[in-house]
Amino acid sequence: MLEEVQKNYGKLKFYINGQRVESKTETWGNVYNPAKDEVIAQVPFSTRDEAREAIQFAQEAFEKWRELPITTRLQYLFMIKFKLEEYYETLSRIVTQNHGKTIHEARGELRRAIESVESAISVAYTLAKGEHLDQVSQDVDESVVREPLGVFGIVTPFNFPVMVPFWFIPFAIVLGNTVVVKPSEITPIAMDYVVRVFEEVKLPQGVVNVVHGAKDVVDEFLSNRLVQGVTFVGSTRVGRYVYEGAGRFGKRAIVQAGAKNFVVVMPDADLNRVIPSIVSAFFGNAGQRCLAAANLVVVGSVYDEVKRKFVEASRQLRLGYGLDEGVDMGPLVTMDAKRRVVGYIEKGVGEGAKLLLDGRGVVVSDYPRGYFLGPTIFDEVTPEMVIAREEIFGPVACIIRAKSLDEAIDMINGSNYGNAASIFTSSGYYARKFRREVNAGNIGINVGVAQPMAFFPFGGRKESFFGVLHGQMDSVDFFTDRKVVIERW
Numbered sequence: 001m002l003e004e005v006q007k008n009y010g011k012l013k014f015y016i017n018g019q020r021v022e023s024k025t026e027t028w029g030n031v032y033n034p035a036k037d038e039v040i041a042q043v044p045f046s047t048r049d050e051a052r053e054a055i056q057f058a059q060e061a062f063e064k065w066r067e068l069p070i071t072t073r074l075q076y077l078f079m080i081k082f083k084l085e086e087y088y089e090t091l092s093r094i095v096t097q098n099h100g101k102t103i104h105e106a107r108g109e110l111r112r113a114i115e116s117v118e119s120a121i122s123v124a125y126t127l128a129k130g131e132h133l134d135q136v137s138q139d140v141d142e143s144v145v146r147e148p149l150g151v152f153g154i155v156t157p158f159n160f161p162v163m164v165p166f167w168f169i170p171f172a173i174v175l176g177n178t179v180v181v182k183p184s185e186i187t188p189i190a191m192d193y194v195v196r197v198f199e200e201v202k203l204p205q206g207v208v209n210v211v212h213g214a215k216d217v218v219d220e221f222l223s224n225r226l227v228q229g230v231t232f233v234g235s236t237r238v239g240r241y242v243y244e245g246a247g248r249f250g251k252r253a254i255v256q257a258g259a260k261n262f263v264v265v266m267p268d269a270d271l272n273r274v275i276p277s278i279v280s281a282f283f284g285n286a287g288q289r290c291l292a293a294a295n296l297v298v299v300g301s302v303y304d305e306v307k308r309k310f311v312e313a314s315r316q317l318r319l320g321y322g323l324d325e326g327v328d329m330g331p332l333v334t335m336d337a338k339r340r341v342v343g344y345i346e347k348g349v350g351e352g353a354k355l356l357l358d359g360r361g362v363v364v365s366d367y368p369r370g371y372f373l374g375p376t377i378f379d380e381v382t383p384e385m386v387i388a389r390e391e392i393f394g395p396v397a398c399i400i401r402a403k404s405l406d407e408a409i410d411m412i413n414g415s416n417y418g419n420a421a422s423i424f425t426s427s428g429y430y431a432r433k434f435r436r437e438v439n440a441g442n443i444g445i446n447v448g449v450a451q452p453m454a455f456f457p458f459g460g461r462k463e464s465f466f467g468v469l470h471g472q473m474d475s476v477d478f479f480t481d482r483k484v485v486i487e488r489w
């Protein structure tokens, strides 16, 4: 069913214990359409009391939900999948409206969210099972059963307002847990709409709850004794805080954090394939992806050609409102985000990098107030520069020259981050060496954005990740504990 996106969503509500609840908070924030600089909703910043109430209801729901046979819990996931398919287009349009990414990118996000539900369905038949061994000693049998733990807090970033919550929700609930989700206060509207999916499939009340806000809700997740664990996806600064807090209060945590991803182009790469891939890797989602490429390392003689073709192709990208036809790139998510990225461009110029393409002056005539910033490409960047080291999270590419693959790998491994790295080459030797020697969680070989499918784990390394178990499929271990039973008969 396709509904037109609304002009204004008004005051967003919480979803607690199966009810839409108006917040009693006195603190509200504006939610924007970044292409138009228009306020399209108000988001409540929940008080700790409100977050506590949601957790309490989630705990009560857990006691009943865990008792349902897994085959029954599973049916809800099937229904959620089909409802998400039904609202696929509407939800994609809401994501575009609130986040700014193109409708094509938003549809991709929705597809990934649905794949997570499908993967969680498969878990129920396979990984949820325990282990058993008869006769470990005379007349003694030993087994391991997996049990759900209780309430989990799910904290999500602005850039994938549907996909990231769904990295965790379906896995947590199919295994018998309940959740309180805190969407990003910048892009909360899509999750607000997803609530109708839970309502329409009649998911038992309190199994999934949604509370809006920011730090106070997260602090309540960390300190509330009923919360068993927290998943966090967002910046490294906040991620570190969440991980430390989880440790202090003795909770489980999956923390997926910031990134500075490298793409290496070897002289033997097929440039006809490389150029479209890297344009999309650097400028897709306006560079606001944790897997977005940030540093382009070109090895050897192909440097000038790659540079020229990359600039030419990037110059062609059409900026605009993501709901309009033929738009390749949307705005940045907020005016603050744009200011921050422009600040990095100024810093790069100050550091002596050469601007080959400057997105600062771009004008989108139909949307003059939007937070647009065109593709920006720096040349003559060195690995020591701030623009090569820090996460910019916008459409800015830094081209770095390397003499050899070894030098390129050293640069990648010298970064504080380790989310993803890609190589373009036709050499099996280079590809294998890259795969083995690069210290990053996701490796792309002739793939610009190395995004794992939902039935694989997703995590980074170094300051891109804190914890042991990664997201998606790995979270089966996160959302269950194993109990060992030893029996003598």
Ligand code: NAD
Binding pocket: 155, 156, 157, 158, 159, 160, 182, 183, 184, 185, 213, 214, 215, 216, 218, 219, 233, 234, 235, 236, 238, 239, 241, 256, 257, 258, 259, 289, 290, 391, 393, 419, 460, 464
């Ligand atoms: P952010 O860290 O600002 O916010 C993430 C979440 O933390 C939000 O829900 C926010 O409300 C909350 N938060 C903000 N400040 C807080 C505080 N002081 N205490 C507690 N909670 C707080 O991140 P963002 O700007 O929304 O998202 C962009 C970041 O997310 C980038 O760094 C990007 O690389 C990262 N990201 C990582 C992955 C991954 O899988 N590694 C995926 C997507 C995004």
